[in-house]
Amino acid sequence: MKKDEIKEESNEIERKKGEVWKYFFERPKKNYNKYMYEMVEYPEYLIYDNEEVKKNKGKWNEFFGNNNGIYLEIGCGSGNFTVGNAEKFKDRNYIALELRFKRLVLGARKSEKRNLKNILFIRKRGETILDFIGKDEISGIYINFPDPWEGEERKRIITKELFEKLDIILKNGGKLYFKTDHQKYYEDVLELVSELDGYEMCYRTDDLHNTEKAAENIKTEFEQMFLSKHNMNIKYVEIIKK
Ligand SMILES: C[S@@+](CC[C@H](N)C(=O)[O-])C[C@H]1O[C@@H](n2cnc3c(N)ncnc32)[C@H](O)[C@@H]1O
Structure with a gap:
């Protein structure tokens, strides 16, 4: 890239940083989380603009530029799981959803460092998947250590409503993979699926x-x-869509 092109690109990033708050807040605030600005630096790996996300509904294979299966993780944290998968399975595409700026940036950073071409982080709630994922677009879905919401179980991500959404977006024969440390969440999911x-x-x-x-x-x-701090047993379930 020529010097003037580099300068232009960095001007564009600075411009985007100046207005990125508008995607998350109604009014400007005095201080922002520094990772909010950093999200702008990974356009190949991270989308935070709802409109841009929605534009790709039903067209994610075009976005990745191949016909490989698309796997979704909800609540990916700092991305170790999805980055590890994307590295291991180059013939699959991965979309990882997360809400926290820092975790999204850490996932994007790891992906860039490994020069991965088959991974994307999106700042969206898992509950909104129908807004931006089309019919039968997903080959498999991962939910790892979701918040158990003790006492407020109705706020959990794995509910009957989630399966109603999977009726639409998950291919037949596709699986939901669920890991948790939480015995009750594990039992409740088994009961729900039955x-x-x-x-x-x-x-x-x-x-x-x-x-x-x-x-x-x-x-x-x-x-x-x-595992390391609490030496806990990890519960794990695979659920297939018939
Ligand atoms: C307990 S952490 C687990 C993170 C990661 N899966 C792991 O196992 O290390 C749950 C994560 O889900 C994210 N999260 C919570 N509710 C969510 C939602 N509705 N949609 C997407 N992500 C969510 C949180 O920000 C948090 O990073």
Whole structure:
């Protein structure tokens, strides 16, 4: 890239930084989280603009420039799991949803460092997937260590309503993969799935790290913490769409 092009690009990034707050707040504030500005620096890896996200509904394969399967993670944290998968499975595409600026930036940074071409972070709530994902666009979906919302279980991400959305976006034969440290959330998901016609639990364990699946398992940040600090058993479920 020529010097004047580099200058132009950095001017454009500075311009975007000046107005990025508008995507998240009604009125300007005195201070912002520094990672809010940093999100602008990874246009290839991170989308925070709702309109841009929506434009790609039904066209994510065009976005990635191939016909490979698209896998979605909801609540990806700092991205270790999805980055690890994207590195391992170059013939798949990964979309990771997260809300926190810092975690999104850390995921994008890792992806850029590894020069990955098959990964994208989006700042969207998992509940809004129908706004920006089209029919049968998703081959598999991962939800790792979601907040259990004890006492406020109705706020959980894995609900009957989520499965109604998966009726639309998940291909038949596609799976939802769920890991948790939380016994009650694990049991509640098993019970919920047993009541659904279109889905079947096809694998379950309450101690993932003592199964044959442990070798291929990619650990998330929370999983690392639960294992090393608290020596907890990780519960794991695979649910197939019939
Ligand atoms: C307990 S952390 C687990 C992070 C990561 N999956 C891991 O295992 O290390 C839950 C994450 O989900 C994100 N989150 C919570 N509610 C969400 C939602 N409705 N949609 C997308 N992400 C959400 C949080 O910001 C947080 O980073």
